[in-house]
Amino acid sequence: xxxxxxxxxxxxxxxxxxxxxxxxxxxxxxxxxxxxxxxxxxxxxxxxxxxxxxxxxxxxxxxxxxxxxxxxxxxxxxxxxxxxxxxxxxxxxxxxxxxxxxxxxxxxxxxxxxxxxxxxxxxxxxxxxxxxxxxxxxxxxxxxxxxxxxxxxxxxxxxxxxxxxxxxxxxxxxxxxxxxxxxxxxxxxxxxxxxxxxxxxxxxxxxxxxxxxxxxxxxxxxxxxxxxxxxxxxxxxxxxxxxxxxxxxxxxxxxxxxxxxxxxxxxxxxxxxxxxxxxxxxxxxxxxxxxxxxxxxxxxxxxxxxxxxxxxxxxxxxxxxxxxxxxxxxxxxxxxxxxxxxxxxxxxxxxxxxxxxxxxxxxxxxxxxxxxxxxxxxxxxxxxxxxxxxxxxxxxxxxxxxxxxxxxxxxxxxxxxxxxxxxxxxxxxxxxx
Amino acid sequence: xxxxxxxxxxxxxxxxxxxxxxxxxxxxxxxxxxxxxxxxxxxxxxxxxxxxxxxxxxxxxxxxxxxxxxxxxxxxxxxxxxxxxxxxxxxxxxxxxxxxxxxxxxxxxxxxxxxxxxxxxxxxxxxxxxxxxxxxxxxxxxxxxxxxxxxxxxxxxxxxxxxxxxxxxxxxxxxxxxxxxxxxxxxxxxxxxxxxxxxxxxxxxxxxxxxxxxxxxxxxxxxxxxxxxxxxxxxxxxxxxxxxxxxxxxxxxxxxxxxxxxxxxxxxxxxxxxxxxxxxxxxxxxxxxxxxxxxxxxxxxxxxxxxxxxxxxxxxxxxxxxxxxxxxxxxxxxxxxxxxxxxxxxxxxxxxxxxxxxxxxxxxxxxxxxxxxxxxxxxxxxxxxxxxxxxxxxxxxxxxxxxxxxxxxxxxxxxxxxxxxxxxxxxxxxxxxxxxxxxxxxxxxxxxxxxxxxxxxxxxxx
Numbered sequence: 068x069x070x071x072x073x074x075x076x077x078x079x080x081x082x083x084x085x086x087x088x089x090x091x092x093x094x095x096x097x098x099x100x101x102x103x104x105x106x107x108x109x110x111x112x113x114x115x116x117x118x119x120x121x122x123x124x125x126x127x128x129x130x131x132x133x134x135x136x137x138x139x140x141x142x143x144x145x146x147x148x149x150x151x152x153x154x155x156x157x158x159x160x161x162x163x164x165x166x167x168x169x170x171x172x173x174x175x176x177x178x179x180x181x182x183x184x185x186x187x188x189x190x191x192x193x194x195x196x197x198x199x200x201x202x203x204x205x206x207x208x209x210x211x212x213x214x215x216x217x218x219x220x221x222x223x224x225x226x227x228x229x230x231x232x233x234x235x236x237x238x239x240x241x242x243x244x245x246x247x248x249x250x251x252x253x254x255x256x257x258x259x260x261x262x263x264x265x266x267x268x269x270x271x272x273x274x275x276x277x278x279x280x281x282x283x284x285x286x287x288x289x290x291x292x293x294x295x296x297x298x299x300x301x302x303x304x305x306x307x308x309x310x311x312x313x314x315x316x317x318x319x320x321x322x323x324x325x326x327x328x329x330x331x332x333x334x335x336x337x338x339x340x341x342x343x344x345x346x347x348x349x350x351x352x353x354x355x356x357x358x359x360x361x362x363x364x365x366x367x368x369x370x371x372x373x374x375x376x377x378x379x380x381x382x383x384x385x386x387x388x389x390x391x392x393x394x395x396x397x398x399x400x401x402x403x404x405x406x407x408x409x410x411x412x413x414x415x416x417x418x419x420x421x422x423x424x425x426x427x428x429x430x431x432x433x434x435x436x437x438x439x440x441x442x443x444x445x446x447x448x449x450x451x452x453x454x455x456x457x458x459x460x461x462x463x464x465x466x467x468x469x470x471x472x473x474x475x476x477x478x479x480x481x482x483x484x485x486x487x488x489x490x491x492x493x494x495x496x497x498x499x500x
Numbered sequence: 501x502x503x504x505x506x507x508x509x510x511x512x513x514x515x516x517x518x519x520x521x522x523x524x525x526x527x528x529x530x531x532x533x534x535x536x537x538x539x540x541x542x543x544x545x546x547x548x549x550x551x552x553x554x555x556x557x558x559x560x561x562x563x564x565x566x567x568x569x570x571x572x573x574x575x576x577x578x579x580x581x582x583x584x585x586x587x588x589x590x591x592x593x594x595x596x597x598x599x600x601x602x603x604x605x606x607x608x609x610x611x612x613x614x615x616x617x618x619x620x621x622x623x624x625x626x627x628x629x630x631x632x633x634x635x636x637x638x639x640x641x642x643x644x645x646x647x648x649x650x651x652x653x654x655x656x657x658x659x660x661x662x663x664x665x666x667x668x669x670x671x672x673x674x675x676x677x678x679x680x681x682x683x684x685x686x687x688x689x690x691x692x693x694x695x696x697x698x699x700x701x702x703x704x705x706x707x708x709x710x711x712x713x714x715x716x717x718x719x720x721x722x723x724x725x726x727x728x729x730x731x732x733x734x735x736x737x738x739x740x741x742x743x744x745x746x747x748x749x750x751x752x753x754x755x756x757x758x759x760x761x762x763x764x765x766x767x768x769x770x771x772x773x774x775x776x777x778x779x780x781x782x783x784x785x786x787x788x789x790x791x792x793x794x795x796x797x798x799x800x801x802x803x804x805x806x807x808x809x810x811x812x813x814x815x816x817x818x819x820x821x822x823x824x825x826x827x828x829x830x831x832x833x834x835x836x837x838x839x840x841x842x843x844x845x846x847x848x849x850x851x852x853x854x855x856x857x858x859x860x861x862x863x864x865x866x867x868x869x870x871x872x873x874x875x876x877x878x879x880x881x882x883x884x885x886x887x888x889x890x891x892x893x894x895x896x897x898x899x900x901x902x903x904x905x906x907x908x909x910x911x912x913x914x915x916x917x918x919x920x921x922x923x924x925x926x927x928x929x930x931x932x933x934x935x936x937x938x939x940x941x942x943x944x945x946x947x948x949x950x951x952x953x954x955x956x957x958x959x960x961x962x
Contacts, residue, residue, distance in 0.1 A: 097856035101758025302674035331884020341688035396664040424782030427886035453784040
């Protein structure tokens with residue numbers, strides 16, 4: 068037990084020590100805020116991705132039901148001529164119904180039969196049709212075929228239906244669950260990789276809906292966007308960086324570019340609607356118009372990154388070329404542009420990634436229409452991946468929730484590839500002078 | 501003749517012009533060994549001919565297409581009028597639209613009425629003639645341009661200078677597209693908005709408190725009065741943006757401070773790109789996330805606390821929008837903080853200040869203008885954000901400051917008014933353009949102020 072030191076000097080020392088403790092506490096607190104903010108940010112990243120992926124991966128699986136189909140000649144081709152037109156328009160739905168009745172002979176009542184038929188997707192008859200058309204010899208024979216299951220059955224088979232809920236709160240009732248369980252017990256129910264999801268266009272039936280139409284639409288749109296915005300953007304950047312003297316005019320261009328880069332994307336949609344569709348009369352919902360709108364939207368980004376890439380080329384290169392007697396255009400085309408190209412390409416890829424994820428302006432120009440066909444040209448009606456996500460997310464069927472997340476995963480995969488390409492380009496070709 | 505094959509033909513013509521002119525430039529000096537007698541390299545002679553073959557041809561092609569459409573429409577209308585169809589007004593436009601649909605193949609021929617069928621045939625006939633005519637005219641002009649250059653090739657021809665002049669003019673034209681885009685936005689949005697203001701007074705639009713854009717189609721219809729007071733939309737937009745900023749600014753700012761001042765480079769190298777992943781996620785994904793996960797989560801949370809939370813609450817949309825903006829704020833703030841010169845920090849440390857005191861009393865005040873500019877840019881982004889609010893915010897225009905209720909925003913209304921079929925004479929459609937004008941002007945002002953602040957701040961330490 069030492070005596071408290073009460074000299075003025077000691078009191079100052081105590082005061083300083085106390086204030087130091089306080090200050091260090093504040094220091095730790097401040098630091099903790101920072102760590103907390105970073106942690107919250109990272110948590111959001113994890114949360115968003117976890118939600119999407121956990122909801123979306125079942126979309127890559129699809130349930131099929133095996134039925135013994137009897138290609139009855141009376142039903143398909145009563146006249147016996149095997150004419151293709153007759154076979155194309157035959158009622159294949161009836162074959163499926165017959166096969167279902169055969170499998171569940173105890174079901175006879177009308178309402179129950181209807182419920183039984185609803186186990187199989189309404190698009191399953193196409194499978195049978197294609198089989199018969201590819202080999203008409205199948206008519207009159209029997210065959211076990213795996214058929215696409217309806218979305219409710221699919222959800223049930225993947226364990227996404229809570230069986231403990233009261234019957235009225237499920238969209239599949241106890242009887243149907245019983246059938247599905249029986250099919251499973253007989254090994255006639257299988258969940259496989261969902262090829263159709265990557266091959267089909269949009270559909271009103273969740274089990275038949277796929278992203279391929281939207282992927283092709285996005286591809287066409289991006290082709291237009293890249294084909295226009297990259298050359299124009301590079302040319303504009305070269306002019307501003309290499310040729311233009313600083314004047315009021317170039318200042319005006321510059322202010323415009325910087326502002327356009329921050330204009331909300333939906334305003335570009337309004338421009339596209341009023342200008343391209345209303346005034347020029349270009350077709351609605353077409354990838355061509357979508358590409359034009361996205362070109363105007365990404366152009367500022369591409370110009371800004373291209374200018375940065377040009378700025379990074381040291382002046383000594385230009386001086387050397389000019390000193391050897393090259394003209395200004397030759398200097399630019401032969402020396403500066405090739406050296407700046409990797410940086411410009413990186414910028415273009417990042418711009419394209421942004422354009423791929425953009426949906427708001429495309430809503431304005433009618434790319435939200437329901438398009439079941441895969442687009443064939445730049446002017447046919449199409450939709451793009453993010454808009455497909457939007458369309459599916461507003462569908463009431465529960466099975467579309469996983470389709471939506473599945474489409475988001477596809478979209479994110481494309482974005483990941485593009486960004487990885489940009490990072491690769493940058494690390495591989497970027498030179499430091 | 502489809503347009504794509506005409507384009508290919510012009511390109512082929514241009515290539516032929518290149519080869520021929522190049523060969524002629526050798527010929528006029530008597531072979532490759534005498535090439536030094538030429539003012540410009542043979543390739544430039546070729547390029548000059550190629551450009552003169554291709555550029556005028558393309559110009560003719562484009563002009564032809566623009567003009568031919570008008571001529572065809574007039575001819576078809578004349579024929580329709582001869583058949584006794586209405587000669588003016590909306591009925592005529594409707595008929596013309598029918599013809600258009602038949603021609604485009606979206607309506608089968610057999611389903612159209614007889615005069616429409618006849619008009620469509622006439623249209624297709626004229627269209628075929630015009631396409632062939634346009635192709636011939638374009639190719640002729642192309643040949644003419646190529647021949648003109650080809651004939652003028654002499655050793656003295658300053659081919660390189662001319663080619664370079666053309667290149668420079670094209671570069672200038674490309675850089676003017678930015679101005680053209682701005683002009684296009686202003687003209688198209690302003691034009692439609694002015695039409696709207698002819699039907700609805702500006703004061704009612706800007707200060708009215710009731711928004712219900714459904715117009716009565718029939719006079720006796722109930723509940724479709726059509727009120728265009730946009731104040732509830734502005735309030736809703738501001739409410740959601742304010743929620744978003746109150747999430748994004750503290751988190752983004754503290755994350756930037758930590759990453760710029762405390763974290764060692766390994767942590768920074770991993771964490772910064774991870775945070776920026778949030779900026780690369782498409783907004784439609786955030787919208788889905790907000791509508792499907794955050795909305796119900798907040799609702800359940802509110803229920804357990806005894807609060808009534810709307811399933812499309814402003815809070816859900818604002819929260820998710822805040823998440824989206826975090827990386828935007830943090831990377832801008834990071835730039836601004838790292839731009840503060842090290843000498844300021846060293847001076848503060850030398851006086852005995854701790855790190856946090858240095859940051860709070862020296863670094864942040866120095867970086868404040870830049871950060872404020874960045875925050876303003878983020879606000880303009882939040883105001884213009886569309887997909888999140890379209891998917892997660894409500895449609896009904898409530899004038900409320902309660903974040904637990906559903907509100908609607910300017911962008912949501914633009915989308916709902918314009919998705920689907922539009923007639924360009926109804927105030928409902930035009931209202932979207934008026935809202936677009938407000939949005940454009942508001943974000944433009946914010947951007948100009950913010951960019952000015954950021955630029956001035958950057959210059960200060962450079």
